[in-house]
Amino acid sequence: MRREVFEDNYEAVYKYIRYLTxxxxxxxxxxxxxxxxxxxxxxxxxERTYLLKIARNLVYDHYRRKKIIGFFQLNSEPIAKEGLPEEIIERNAEIEKLYGALQKIKWNYREVVILRYIEEYSVKETAMILNCSEVKVKNNTARGLKVLRELLGGEKDV
Incomplete structure (x- = not known):
């Protein structure tokens, strides 16, 4: 059972923590x-919801202790690996631009956007992870996407 939980959730929890730190x-x-x-x-x-909630709290605790919670630098590791070289370069440039914009938005907007659009969690799951209401998740998502669109020059496909 424990091995299954680990294997089923390792990648998602790893990526979530890595996006934040x-x-x-x-x-x-x-x-x-x-x-x-x-x-x-x-x-x-x-399982995954509780794991992400625990991970979020650990990240918060770590940065609270260091008194540097605020803006974390996201790593713009290339994600696109398939396709023509020009397509890979273009896609990775888009990813870098998105991560750069994510660095500039408020923490609570960034966290919701990561959970909703990068990790693809539902509003309900996101609310459970963040320990807040679904309305707050929806509001922060809308506000975060608006700020991201402005930072990305009005692009619609954020």
């Missing part, structure tokens, strides 16, 4: 602590 070593440390706490509490439902 942009630090590979810290990501691995927080990832390990996330699964440790998850197993210690014996959650049975909504």
């Amino acid at each position: 942009n630090d590979q070593e810290l990501t691995h440390d927080l990832l390990q602590e996330t699964f440790y706490r998850f197993y210690h509490k014996n959650y049975t439902e909504y």
Whole structure:
């Protein structure tokens, strides 16, 4: 059971922490602590939701201790790997531009946009992870996307 939970959720939790911290070593440390706490509490439902909630709290705690919560630098690691070389270059440039814009928006907008559009969680799941109302998730999503569109020059496909 534990191995299944780990295998099914490792990549999603890793990416989420990495988006928030942009630090590979810290990501691995927080990832390990996330699964440790998850197993210690014996959650049975909504595994990924609880894992992401635990991960979020660990990231917050880490940066609160360091008093640097605010703007984290997102890593613009190339994601596009398939297609013609020109397409890969163009897609990676778009990704870099998006990550650059994400760095400039408020933390609460960034977090919602990452969960909703990069990690593709529902409004309900996002609200559970962030421990807030669905209305707040919807409002922050709309505001975050508006700011991103402005930063990206009015592009509609954010």
